Amino acid sequence: MAKKKSVSGEDRKLKQKEFNKKRARIAKQRSEIIKSLGFKVKDHSSKRYWKESRFNEWVRSVERERQKKNDLYLQIYWKEKTGTTFDSPNNIVNQFKKEYSHMSQEYLIKSIQGFMTARLPAEIGTVQMTVIKGSQLKSYRNFMRNFDSMKMIDMHDWILVYEGKGVRYKELLLAVHTVMRLLYDNEEKAQFISDLILKYLPQVNMKNAKRLAKDLRWRDF
Structure with missing residues (x-):
């Protein structure tokens, strides 16, 4: 059987660095969305790191509630x-x-x-x-x-x-x-x-x- 390739410390660091960059980019995008909805980012900071489906559902619920208020x-x-x-x-x-x-x-x-x-x-x-x-x-x-x-x-x-x-x-x-x-x-x-x-x-x-x-x-x- 072929041996599994071991992941070096450098590879792990590189992957972690890419993950952190992606996470920071998504958090920044979501910060803009939160501000566009009229909220302060500091009050909804944790939402920036939610799963995509959960965050999108929260945005839709806010929009639905606002639409209801105007209906x-x-x-x-x-x-x-x-x-x-x-x-x-x-x-x-x-x-x-x-x-x-x-x-x-x-x-x-x-x-x-x-x-x-x-x-x-x-x-x-x-x-x-x-x-x-x-x-x-x-x-x-x-x-x-x-x-x-x-x-x-x-x-x-x-x-x-x-x-x-x-x-x-x-x-x-x-x-x-x-x-x-x-x-x-x-x-x-x-x-x-x-x-x-x-x-x-x-x-x-x-x-x-x-x-x-x-x-x-x-x-x-």
């Missing part, structure tokens, strides 16, 4: 106006969303259409919508949650029924269905659907705004 989101809030309901408004919203979560999209659409003219013996609710940047979602949620207490009014707070970009259509339908079930005034129901389709949803998802208008046969779209 627009639709928020739909509901509130029981009289403050006389016996159950927690949050429980009421969750109850209806859960109760109809197993229903098909076709059923939800027909049910929403039915609510347009029905006056159910339900809570006297009202609705509010907004389109907001991802970076402001949490602060606006807190603002709406404490809106009435800031005004020193003894009423229920606004409940967040939906928050998203309108991508998951059934999730959106469930939220719309819940709001329609918890509104009493038919004019307010019609105004809610009109504002959602014409004003708010197109800002975050025009495709599903058109789809909802078509499914509900909304005349003004």
Whole structure:
């Protein structure tokens, strides 16, 4: 059998020198990337020596988070106006969303259409919508949650029924269905659907705004 060639001390030193040079070059490149992301290198120094796959995934996660903060989101809030309901408004919203979560999209659409003219013996609710940047979602949620207490009014707070970009259509339908079930005034129901389709949803998802208008046969779209 042929003997394995022994590695001399000089060869080991040379290989180590090449390895160190390569490592230093990669660290320098990553320092520039870290700075380009707006971070101080000293706060993320160890990342310069991570495996390539791990470092790249960290960069992608930072970029995704920043994109999310700049993206627009639709928020739909509901509130029981009289403050006389016996159950927690949050429980009421969750109850209806859960109760109809197993229903098909076709059923939800027909049910929403039915609510347009029905006056159910339900809570006297009202609705509010907004389109907001991802970076402001949490602060606006807190603002709406404490809106009435800031005004020193003894009423229920606004409940967040939906928050998203309108991508998951059934999730959106469930939220719309819940709001329609918890509104009493038919004019307010019609105004809610009109504002959602014409004003708010197109800002975050025009495709599903058109789809909802078509499914509900909304005349003004």
